[in-house]
Amino acid sequence: MLRFLAIRFGRAALTIVLVVTFAFVVLRLSGDPAITIMSPEAPPEALAAFRTAWGLDQPIWVQYLRYFGAIFQGELGQSMRDGRPALTLVIERIPATLALTLPAFAMKIALGIPAGVYAALHRNSLTDRLVMAGAVAGFTVPSFVLGLILVLVFAVKLGWLPSGGQESWRSAILPVITMGLGGAGVLARFTRSAMLEVLGQPFIRTASAKGVPWGQVVRGHALPNAAIPTITIVGFMVGSLIAGAVVVESVFSWPGVGRLLVVAVANRDLAVVQCILLLVASTMVVSNLTVDLLYGVLDPRLRGRTS
Amino acid sequence: MLLPRRAAIAGSALALPRIAVAQADQRPSITIAVQRIANTNTLDNLREQSNVGERTLLMFNERLIDMDWRGNLAQKPGLAESWRRVDDATLELTLRDNVRFHNGDVLTAEDVAYRFSPALAFGDTRPVVDGKTLPHAFSAIVGQGSKKLPDEIPPVARRLFPGLDRVEVIDRRTVRFVNATPDVTLEGRLTAAGAEIVSRRAVEEAESWLAYARKPTGTGPYKIREFRPDVSLTLESHDDYWGGRPPLKSIRIVEVPEVSARINGLLAGEYHFACDIPPDQIAVVEANPAFEVVGGTILNHRITTYDNSNPVLRDPRVRLGLAHAIDRQAIIDGLWAGRTKVPPGMQWEFYDDMFVADWRIPEYDPAKARQLLRDGGYKGEPIPYRLLNNYYTNQVATSQVLVEMWRQVGADVQISMKENWVQIRDRNTVRGVRDWSAGAPFNDPVGAIVSNFGPNGAAQQAGEYRNAEFSQMCVLLETSADRPLRRKAFRRMLEIAEREDPAYTILHQNATFTAKRREIKWTAAPSFAMDFRPGNFAL
Numbered sequence: 001m002l003r004f005l006a007i008r009f010g011r012a013a014l015t016i017v018l019v020v021t022f023a024f025v026v027l028r029l030s031g032d033p034a035i036t037i038m039s040p041e042a043p044p045e046a047l048a049a050f051r052t053a054w055g056l057d058q059p060i061w062v063q064y065l066r067y068f069g070a071i072f073q074g075e076l077g078q079s080m081r082d083g084r085p086a087l088t089l090v091i092e093r094i095p096a097t098l099a100l101t102l103p104a105f106a107m108k109i110a111l112g113i114p115a116g117v118y119a120a121l122h123r124n125s126l127t128d129r130l131v132m133a134g135a136v137a138g139f140t141v142p143s144f145v146l147g148l149i150l151v152l153v154f155a156v157k158l159g160w161l162p163s164g165g166q167e168s169w170r171s172a173i174l175p176v177i178t179m180g181l182g183g184a185g186v187l188a189r190f191t192r193s194a195m196l197e198v199l200g201q202p203f204i205r206t207a208s209a210k211g212v213p214w215g216q217v218v219r220g221h222a223l224p225n226a227a228i229p230t231i232t233i234v235g236f237m238v239g240s241l242i243a244g245a246v247v248v249e250s251v252f253s254w255p256g257v258g259r260l261l262v263v264a265v266a267n268r269d270l271a272v273v274q275c276i277l278l279l280v281a282s283t284m285v286v287s288n289l290t291v292d293l294l295y296g297v298l299d300p301r302l303r304g305r306t307s
Numbered sequence: 308m309l310l311p312r313r314a315a316i317a318g319s320a321l322a323l324p325r326i327a328v329a330q331a332d333q334r335p336s337i338t339i340a341v342q343r344i345a346n347t348n349t350l351d352n353l354r355e356q357s358n359v360g361e362r363t364l365l366m367f368n369e370r371l372i373d374m375d376w377r378g379n380l381a382q383k384p385g386l387a388e389s390w391r392r393v394d395d396a397t398l399e400l401t402l403r404d405n406v407r408f409h410n411g412d413v414l415t416a417e418d419v420a421y422r423f424s425p426a427l428a429f430g431d432t433r434p435v436v437d438g439k440t441l442p443h444a445f446s447a448i449v450g451q452g453s454k455k456l457p458d459e460i461p462p463v464a465r466r467l468f469p470g471l472d473r474v475e476v477i478d479r480r481t482v483r484f485v486n487a488t489p490d491v492t493l494e495g496r497l498t499a500a501g502a503e504i505v506s507r508r509a510v511e512e513a514e515s516w517l518a519y520a521r522k523p524t525g526t527g528p529y530k531i532r533e534f535r536p537d538v539s540l541t542l543e544s545h546d547d548y549w550g551g552r553p554p555l556k557s558i559r560i561v562e563v564p565e566v567s568a569r570i571n572g573l574l575a576g577e578y579h580f581a582c583d584i585p586p587d588q589i590a591v592v593e594a595n596p597a598f599e600v601v602g603g604t605i606l607n608h609r610i611t612t613y614d615n616s617n618p619v620l621r622d623p624r625v626r627l628g629l630a631h632a633i634d635r636q637a638i639i640d641g642l643w644a645g646r647t648k649v650p651p652g653m654q655w656e657f658y659d660d661m662f663v664a665d666w667r668i669p670e671y672d673p674a675k676a677r678q679l680l681r682d683g684g685y686k687g688e689p690i691p692y693r694l695l696n697n698y699y700t701n702q703v704a705t706s707q708v709l710v711e712m713w714r715q716v717g718a719d720v721q722i723s724m725k726e727n728w729v730q731i732r733d734r735n736t737v738r739g740v741r742d743w744s745a746g747a748p749f750n751d752p753v754g755a756i757v758s759n760f761g762p763n764g765a766a767q768q769a770g771e772y773r774n775a776e777f778s779q780m781c782v783l784l785e786t787s788a789d790r791p792l793r794r795k796a797f798r799r800m801l802e803i804a805e806r807e808d809p810a811y812t813i814l815h816q817n818a819t820f821t822a823k824r825r826e827i828k829w830t831a832a833p834s835f836a837m838d839f840r841p842g843n844f845a846l
Contacts, residue, residue, distance in 0.1 A: 031727035034459075044768045046462035053458040082348040082536060083457075083517050148567055155575040163572045165561055166538075253563040255538040262564070263537050267346070268727075 008292055012285040019281040023274055024067060028060055033080050033268035054080055067274070076278070077271025079264075086275040090257060094242065096166060097249070097256030100175050101241045107180030108187055108237060113230065115184065116191025120199060121218065131188065138185025147178040147251040164253040175252040179245060183237060190233050194226035201225070227298055235291035239284035243276060334544065334556040335846060337579040339837070340563040340572055348536035349520035353428060353460045353467075353501045358607075358746075358819075361500055361835040362582065363560060366542055367409070368503035368525040371400055371419065372494055376832040377843060380606075380657040382494060382750070386414060386504055386526060395489035395788035396470075400497075402480040407547040408506040409530035416476040421507040423474045423484075430461030434470045434487035454516055466758065467501045467748070469785070489788040495749035528553040528840050538562055551841035558839060573598065573822050580827075580837075584820040585700060586644045592822045600822045602831040604647050606655055607746040607817040609699060611709070613809060614738040614771045619688045623808045628679030629740070630669040630805075630812035632716040638708055639815050642701045647818040652801050653811075657750045660790065663798050668805055668813045676716040690720045690739040693731045702742055705814065732769050744817060752797045757781045760810050772810045777803045 034050040051057045055066065070077065076087045112135075119131040154174060155163035162171045198204065199222055207217045237244070246258035253259075257276060264272035346357040352364055365376070373385030387400035406414040421427060470490050475483040484493055496502065509524035522531045528550065529542035540560040544553045561578070563569045569581040570592060584592065589600045613626045620626055635649045652666045694706050706722055713720045720740065725731050731741055748754045758764055761781035766772045780796045780803075787793055804810040819835055828845040832838050 032729040035728040044763075044765065045465075046459040049458040049462060079348075081346075082521075148571070151568070151571050151575075155577075156571050159575060163575045163577055164563060164568050165572075165577070250564055251568060253561065253565070253568055255535070255562075259537065259564075 008289055012289055015285050016278065016281045020071075020274060020278055021064075023277045024064055024270075025060070027265075027268060027270050027273055028056075028063065031268045032056070033270060036266070036268045050080075071278075076275045079272050080269050081267060081272075086269075086271040089260065089272055090275050090279060093255065093257045093260045096254065097242060097245055097258060099172055100179065100245050100248065100254060100256065103172070103176045104179035104183065104245075105237055105241065107176065108183030109234070110184075111180065112184035112187025113191050116188040116230075117195055117218075117223070119188065120192045120195030123196060128192075132192065135185040135188040135192075138181045139183075139189070140185075141182070143178050143182055143247050144251050146181065147174065147248060150174045150178060151251075164251070166254055171252075171254075175245070175248045175254055178248050178251075187230065187233060187237075191226065191230050194229040195222060198222045198225045224298065228295060231291055231294055231298065235287050235294075236284075238290075239287035240280075242283050243280040332556055334554060336557040336559070337555055338559045338561060338577065339580040339582065340561055340569040340578040342562070342564055342566070342569070342583040344534075344540050344560055344562050345536070349517070350523050350531070350534065350540075351460075351520040352503055353463050354457060354520065356463060356500065358835045362837055363540060364500060364503065365527065365832075365836045365838050365840070366529045366558060367527040367531055367545075368505070368523065369527050370498055370502045371402075371504065372497040374498050374657075376834065376836065376838045377830045380750070380833065381659070382498060385498075386419075387497075390494065393483065395491065396486040398484045398493045398497075399477070400482050400484070402482070403549060404480065406526050406549045407545075408509065408526050409524045409545055410506055410509050411547070412506050412508055414504065414526060415479050416482045418507045419482045419504055420474040420476050421510070422502075422504050423468070423471065427456070427505075427510060428460065428464040428468075429471075430456055430458075430464075432461045432465045434465075434472050456516060463501065466763075467499055468496055488786050490786070491788050491790065491793070492749065492751040492753055495751045495754070498750070499748040499754070529555070529558055532557070548841075553839065554841055554844040555839055570822065573824075579824055581822040582819075582837075584822045586642065586646060586818075586820065589644055589646070589820060597825055598822055599825045600820050601829070602818065602820040603833065604816040604818050605834050606657070606748075607744050608650055608653060609705075609814040609817050610653070610743050610745055610811040611740050611814060612743050612766060612771060612811040613740055615773065615808070615810070616770060617690070617737060617739055619685065619690055620739060622683035622685075624679045624683030625685045626809040626812075627669060627806060628676045628683060628685070628716065629713060629718060629720075630809060631672045631676035631679060632712050632718065633709060633812065633814065634671040634712060635813075635815055636671070638705055641708070642704055643815070643818065646820070647816050650813060650816045652805055652813060653745055653756045654752065654797075654801070655747050655750075657747070658752065659750060661750075661752055661794060661797055663794075663801060666798070666801050673716050680717060685718065687717065687719055690718065691723050691737055692720045692739055693723050693725050693741045695725055695727070695731065695742070699742060699744060700817075706742065709814075734770055738771065743811070745811075751784075752800070753781075753784050756797075756800055756804065757784055760804060761785075766810060774803055774808050774810070777808070777810075 033054070034047045034056065055063060067077070076085070078084060079086050079089055115131050115135065119128040122128045151163045151174060154161045161173050165171050204217060204221060207221055208214065243257050243261060245254070245256055246261060248254070249256045249258035250262055260272065261276045263269070264276065341359065341362060343359040344363065345355050345360050347355050349355055350360070350363070350367075352360060352368065370385050371387040372390065373383050375381045375383050384403075386403055386406060388403045390398060390400040393399050402414060402416060402419070408414060423429070425431065470486040470488040472485050472487040475485060477483055486493060503523070503525060506524040510519045513519035521534050526549070528545055528548045530545045531540070532543045533539070533541045539562065542558045544556055546552060563572060566583065566585060566588065569578070570584070570588060572578045573581040573592070574595060584600055592598050592600050613620050615621060615626065639645060639647055639649065649668070652663070652668050654662055654666070656662055692706065692710065694702060697703050710720050710722060745755045745759050760766045760772055760777070762778050767778070777800055780800045783796045784793055784800070787796075805812065821831055823829065826846055830843055
């Protein structure tokens with residue numbers, strides 16, 4: 001078990017280092033924050049002063065070593081746009097993002113898993129086809145298209161809900177639905193496939209043949225066995241709670257981490273982008289690690305393998 | 308919990324006047340959707356030198372000399388009620404009496420001098436003499452809690468006031484701007500973004516430069532209630548405004564990056580104004596009779612510049628040939644719904660006596676273009692054309708039209724999409740033509756043609772343009788007080804930069820469009836700046 005955990009933690013740390021390194025190099029090679037923030041018309045002396053002030057005139061390997069040295073001291077850098085610590089800026093935005101992603105996550109679970117189970121239990125019926133058609137539509141329609149359609153209908157035509165912003169809880173309804181429908185479609189598809197695979201297994205037929213009521217077969221044998229692939233997808237969704245709303249936040253002008261990321265990338269506000277990526281990579285890695293550990297809980301056979 | 312009767316009565320009594328005031332204030336509050344509030348997340352216009360920053364500055368800030376924003380942009384008294392020339396290098400201004408800052412302080416000459424001091428503008432820079440920027444040092448990083456100026460501000464201040472040596476306080480209401488060299492443009496420079504006056508006490512009491520710059524205490528008609536960077540800026544009426552009671556109770560500016568979201572919000576009734584409307588969306592908005600799109604040309608021209616160090620473009624006839632190949636009116640009609648115009652060179656009518664009224668840019672003449680290309684020795688070599696993905700409105704579409712127009716006269720101009728300005732300016736690979744824009748920060752050519760193409764301008768600094776006579780004229784324009792000589796020099800500069808040895812060619816005047824509810828009576832300024840002062844808002 002210890003070896004399993006050590007390998008998993010080692011991989012997790014390596015993933016985070018690779019993500020941060022990749023982001024560091026790409027951001028520095030693809031644009032000059034001085035021109036982006038100061039404008040192309042800024043005096044050359046002003047641009048030079050900006051670069052010197054932020055250490056951008058140093059070789060990239062010097063910048064990289066300084067950056068990693070600072071990370072180990074708990075310093076994630078300052079925003080070039082306003083001089084505040086990048087971590088503070090990101091933390092300020094997390095509640096707004098979670099205000100969308102948590103309800104959307106709940107909606108995905110509440111709609112997607114029951115729909116997938118129901119479709120699997122009624123395979124090839126009209127209901128199954130309708131549910132799956134809805135699921136396919138949900139995850140194939142891009143969120144910005146779905147978002148704009150919802151805005152056109154519910155904000156512009158009907159005037160029931162705000163088109164964007166963060167004025168009240170009503171402002172969150174359309175973005176949550178936009179994200180929730182897409183994710184629910186994905187979950188419904190995966191849950192249905194997993195359930196169909198399990199329902200075709202011999203132990204399900206055996207249980208039915210022994211006279212176990214069908215409901216009990218589904219709850220006691222099918223659902224737990226179908227949970228592993230579904231948990232994997234849910235794990236990814238948990239991992240994207242922090243920065244999984246980039247497009248939706250832009251469409252609905254919602255001031256969360258996603259919007260901050262877009263603005264920071266556009267302005268090459270390096271410390272902020274790196275801070276967000278570090279946070280997202282860490283969340284994703286922790287989430288995947290948790291899922292890996294959950295496999296062992298859900299499937300006793302895996303415990304033996306991992307230890 | 309029971310409320311004691313006396314406390315309840317006392318509480319009611321305290322609440323009564325507030326309710327009465329609230330009921331008396333029938334002025335509307337509005338919401339404006341913009342693409343971006345500020346590029347730098349600050350509201351100090353020496354740092355926020357962007358178009359988007361210009362949009363809000365008239366709301367809370369003011370300058371000593373104002374412009375007629377709803378008219379011909381002529382200079383008019385602002386915070387200074389009058390001014391006079393002491394000599395070619397010295398300007399004396401008399402401040403209005405009893406102008407109050409948002410913190411209640413009365414404007415004095417000390418505030419003006421502080422605005423143009425090393426502490427808030429120039430750092431340790433020295434005036435520019437004979438076209439040479441004197442050296443300066445930089446050291447600190449602006450950060451939370453630091454009172455030091457961001458390092459990029461002194462160079463910006465120096466470009467705006469290159470020769471300013473000091474501001475002298477004569478008495479409580481009189482200041483004297485003393486230049487190191489003669490400068491006839493000083494009045495114009497005082498109308499530009501970056502010359503706003505803020506309360507000295509407010510700056511000194513702010514815990515850091517950033518705290519000041521997030522909430523500058525100016526004298527404008529609206530004061531800043533809250534600034535949430537990247538999210539919103541909320542202003543409320545400054546009822547002690549010297550120019551009369553502002554027409555709005557409050558203004559809320561919200562950042563809505565997507566154009567479709569801005570238009571949807573306007574149509575849904577959430578916003579009163581939606582800014583930065585692309586020309587192709589004007590018909591979409593105006594299809595609803597309750598809304599209209601206002602605005603038009605601004606003090607900015609879209610240009611295409613040449614790298615005259617490129618061997619293919621070295622002969623000026625080749626560059627002039629490319630200029631004659633462009634049917635600018637077709638671009639305006641096709642991509643701008645006809646709502647902008649072809650300007651007479653890099654100049655604007657508000658230049659007044661410096662405006663060269665009879666000057667025209669190279670006209671559309673394909674035959675002449677072909678001849679010039681031939682005479683210039685052009686043999687069909689590829690000419691790289693670097694551009695960004697719609698950094699400017701309609702940029703990509705315009706470039707595609709240009710390439711086709713150039714192809715019609717035999718020029719092989721090849722588009723090379725770039726991601727950022729460093730790649731656009733990269734001199735390690737072959738450069739040819741590129742897109743740019745030139746604005747007029749104030750009413751003199753030194754603000755545009757000199758600042759962009761002169762010895763200290765970005766084009767020469769990047770090695771794209773060199774012309775000895777042109778550079779001499781730039782220095783003359785910056786330092787001479789001989790107005791007829793300056794006029795002559797400017798005409799000569801236009802001849803050189805637009806025809807004899809082209810540095811650039813003008814495409815069209817830029818324009819900005821704002822969608823609004825038709826019921827609102829409001830006049831857009833020929834600028835990004837939005838004016839909501841008394842007299843410019845009614846329902």
